[in-house]
Amino acid sequence: MAGIRISGVRRTYGDSGSKVHAVNGVDLEIADGEFIALMGASGSGKTTLLNLIGGLDRPTAGRLEVLGTDLTGLPEEQLAALRLTSVGFVFQELNLLPELTLRENVALPLEGAGVPRVEAVRRAEEALGRVGLAGLGPRFPDEVSGGQQQRAAIARAVVGERRLLLADEPTGALDSATGTQVMQLLRELCDSGVTVVVSTHNPANAQYADRVVRMRDGRIDGITTGASSTAGRSR
Template sequence: MIQLSNVTKSYHIGKETFDVLHSIDVAIEQGEYLSIMGPSGSGKSTLMNIIGCLDRPTSGMYKLDGEDISSYKDKELAAVRNRSIGFVFQQFQLLPRLNAKKNVELPMIYAGIGKKERQERAERALEKVGLKDRMLHMPNELSGGQKQRVAIARAIVNEPKLVLADEPTGALDTKTSISIMEQFSELNSEGTTIVLVTHEPEIANYTNRMILVRDGEIVSPEGQRRVGE
C-alpha cells in the first residue's frame, strides 16, 4: 500500500541546511497495524507527515497504492488526503464552536457530500466509537477520551484506506489510553491500515510491527514485532 524508497527530508533556515530524514526505506502493506517509535527530534513526526501527504520529501520516492506522489502539488496532495487518509492528533484538533456531530461532518464537507448523507454517516461513525449519546455535546462538555473518540470518528467517516495517529494517547491518562488503543485495534481488525507514532513502548505494543527512528534513520529491523519480544 505504501512504499518509501531512499526518502530524505531537509529544511533550509537562512544559509544552513538541516537534514531531518536520511535515506528512509519503508514498506507498509494494506491492513497493517504499525507503530513508529523514537525520541523527541528523531524525525518520526516528519516521517508521518510525509506518509500522510502533509509534507513532501526533499528527495526519494513515495508510492501510495502504486502511484508515485512524491512530486504532487499541494492541491493534488490535499485530494489524496481527503480521499484516502484519516488523521488523529494528540490534542484532538476539534473545533470548539461545533458539536461532536458537526466536527465529524467536516471531512465530508470538503469531500462535497450532501447534508443528509453527512449527518447519517457522522451519526454512524460516532455510534461506532461509543458516543451515540454525546453527538450534540460541545468539545468543552466532553472528557479527553471522548474528544479523542470524536477525533477517531472524524478520521474514519470518509472510510479511508489509511488512518494516521500522531501520539493519540499523549494527552490521556492510562485507563483512557487503553480504551483508545482498543478502539484502534478494533478498527484494524476490520481491515483499516493504521500507522501510529508514539514514544511509549506500552502503546507500541498494541501494534503488530514497530519501526524505531533515531536521528532521522531507521535503526531497528523493519520486520521487528512487538517491543517486548
C-alpha cells in the same frame, strides 16, 4: 498490494548553513491493513515521516507511494484530494473545532468531499457509534472528556471509508487508562481493514502494533514484530 512504499525518502530543513536532516533516508513498506508503531526519541523524525506519508509535507528526495498513488510530483490539488478522501489524521491534542458539535466535526471531511449535509451527518453519527460515542453527537468538544474527544477525532479520521489512519502521539495528552482505550480502538479499526501508523513515546503502546519501527536521527534504527503481529492472529 497498494499499501505504502517509502523509498530513499529524505526531508531536510534549512539552508546550507544549518541543515537539519529530519528524515534522512528511510525505506519502508507498509501493507494494507497493517498497524505500525513509530517509536524513537524526541526529534528522531516521527512527526516528519507521518506528515510525509499523509501528504502534508513533501520529501526533499526519494519516492513515496501511498494507497497506489505516487506522491512524487503530484499536484497540490490531487494531494489535497487524497488527504480528504483516503487519509485521516489524529494529533496529540486540539483535534476538534470547539465551535462545532462532535457530529459536525466528524461530518466535516464528508461535506468537504461534497456529501450532502443530511447524509454527512447520518454517516457522522454512524462513525461516532463505531468509536463508542453513540448519542454524543450533539455535544460540543468541551462537554465531553479528553478520551471522548480523541475518539471523536478518530471517527473524523476514518469517516467516509478512509483507509489510512495516521496518528501522531494520540495518547500523549491522555491518562494511561484512557490512552489504552484509544490504542484498543485503533487496533479494532485496523482489524476492520484500516491501515494504521501511530507515533508514540509509550513502550506499552507497542503491543497493539504488528510491527514496531524504531527511528533514530531520521533513520530507521530497527524493526521488530509487535505483540499483535498477524502471525497467529486471525482477522
